[in-house]
Amino acid sequence: MPDHPRSRDSMPDFDFESLTYQHFDDNYPGPRHDALGAKTVFGGDPRERYRQLSLKRMLDQLNGRAPAPLPEFPNGWFGIGFASDLEPQEVRALNLFGQDVVLYRGRSGEAHLLDAYCPHLGAHLGHGGKVAGENVVCPFHAWSFDGTGQCTNVPYSDEIPADSGIRAWPLRERNGLLFAWYHAEGKEPDWEISELPEFSDPGHRIAGIRCTHFTSHVQDVVENGVDLPHFRVVHQWDADQVEWSTHGPEYRMAYRIETMRDKKRDAPEIHSTTQGPGYTFTTFAGSLRGVSTHAMTQVEPGVFQLLQIYVYHKDIPDDACEAAMEGSSYEWASDIPIWENKKILLKPLLTADDGPVSAYRRWFNQFYSTPVDQGDVEEKALRNVKEVSEGRFLMGPAVRRESTPGAES
Numbered sequence: 001m002p003d004h005p006r007s008r009d010s011m012p013d014f015d016f017e018s019l020t021y022q023h024f025d026d027n028y029p030g031p032r033h034d035a036l037g038a039k040t041v042f043g044g045d046p047r048e049r050y051r052q053l054s055l056k057r058m059l060d061q062l063n064g065r066a067p068a069p070l071p072e073f074p075n076g077w078f079g080i081g082f083a084s085d086l087e088p089q090e091v092r093a094l095n096l097f098g099q100d101v102v103l104y105r106g107r108s109g110e111a112h113l114l115d116a117y118c119p120h121l122g123a124h125l126g127h128g129g130k131v132a133g134e135n136v137v138c139p140f141h142a143w144s145f146d147g148t149g150q151c152t153n154v155p156y157s158d159e160i161p162a163d164s165g166i167r168a169w170p171l172r173e174r175n176g177l178l179f180a181w182y183h184a185e186g187k188e189p190d191w192e193i194s195e196l197p198e199f200s201d202p203g204h205r206i207a208g209i210r211c212t213h214f215t216s217h218v219q220d221v222v223e224n225g226v227d228l229p230h231f232r233v234v235h236q237w238d239a240d241q242v243e244w245s246t247h248g249p250e251y252r253m254a255y256r257i258e259t260m261r262d263k264k265r266d267a268p269e270i271h272s273t274t275q276g277p278g279y280t281f282t283t284f285a286g287s288l289r290g291v292s293t294h295a296m297t298q299v300e301p302g303v304f305q306l307l308q309i310y311v312y313h314k315d316i317p318d319d320a321c322e323a324a325m326e327g328s329s330y331e332w333a334s335d336i337p338i339w340e341n342k343k344i345l346l347k348p349l350l351t352a353d354d355g356p357v358s359a360y361r362r363w364f365n366q367f368y369s370t371p372v373d374q375g376d377v378e379e380k381a382l383r384n385v386k387e388v389s390e391g392r393f394l395m396g397p398a399v400r401r402e403s404t405p406g407a408e409s
């Protein structure tokens with residue numbers, strides 16, 4: 001081998017770490033404005049968590065880890081960001097559901113989401129585009145597009161070519177979040193996310209937000225809510241007097257928590273509603289009056305984004321809110337390592353004490369353009385079910401206590 005003419009000292013300085021970090025930061029789908037102060041459920045900076053996750057995904061890919069045996073992106077409304085994180089006249093490049101898009105907020109305050117690429121010569125509107133009124137202006141030759149994707153101005157020509165529009169994505173600003181509608185076949189929304197009164201009630205305030213990324217599939221994460229035995233093993237509490245019912249694209253669950261340590265028979269009832277494949281809100285009464293919302297979005301194949309907002313009544317002291325949020329984070333942080341390392345089984349080995357997992361999966365199938373054959377236990381075979389009617393279940397404690405290993409503490 002001939003001598004290399006340059007000494008090692010003259011080699012270009014290759015900063016691998018900052019290069020990869022720049023790549024991850026460019027693709028980071030979470031909140032950008034540090035002022036929001038979002039933490040992950042593990043504590044720490046969401047951006048740092050996303051970098052770690054991206055490295056882990058690369059290793060998983062190198063190791064040939066199989067993706068989930070489910071459609072990558074279900075159809076429905078998904079929380080794509082905190083509303084307060086998109087400033088007036090801000091333009092942002094995003095990759096959502098495997099597609100490049102541009103998100104911007106017009107002068108009126110209304111947010112818009114369009115396909116990213118300008119039909120003129122293909123510039124990305126999110127990289128250098130500017131807002132003018134309700135339009136986003138392309139950074140290349142300054143064509144303008146309004147919030148419907150219509151081209152409204154070609155500054156150097158009287159001619160606006162036919163078919164010069166860009167696809168506009170349905171977008172809603174609701175409950176402190178921006179929701180985008182994804183549909184694999186491009187169908188328009190046929191249901192809506194509810195407006196929660198706590199967000200407009202001056203008697204309540206947003207006490208905290210969280211943003212966490214991890215590897216999972218949204219169906220697997222939402223399934224956790226009906227997986228009754230795991231509550232005892234992973235979270236050290238039982239969901240008692242569970243009522244679970246489906247209503248079109250929504251399922252509702254009411255239950256009381258009985259902790260392993262202090263058995264509070266008079267615990268207040270908790271009401272949780274899941275609207276579509278990726279949005280759950282849980283209302284609390286009594287000493288923790290408020291609502292916690294969880295937006296669960298498959299931002300990339302295998303990459304899951306959790307956006308949480310906690311809204312409490314103003315009478316509840318800050319330290320009580322903080323303790324409640326930390327408790328919630330602890331529960332999520334307990335589940336995430338399991339999700340990140342598990343397989344999704346289309347034919348799980350269920351018992352009659354597993355809760356309505358099969359019914360849940362049938363419900364979730366409505367969000368796939370092609371339903372997936374999964375689950376194997378009919379709900380009528382479930383034990384502990386006190387009453388069954390169409391899509392409605394009433395269940396007692398999920399697990400026989402004396403036979404649950406690891407729950408003695």
Ligand code: FES
Pocket residue numbers: 118119120121122123138139140141142143
């Ligand atoms: S590429 Fe957008 S205006 Fe030319």
Ligand SMILES: [Fe+2]
Pocket residue numbers: 224230234235331335
């Ligand atoms: Fe859980």
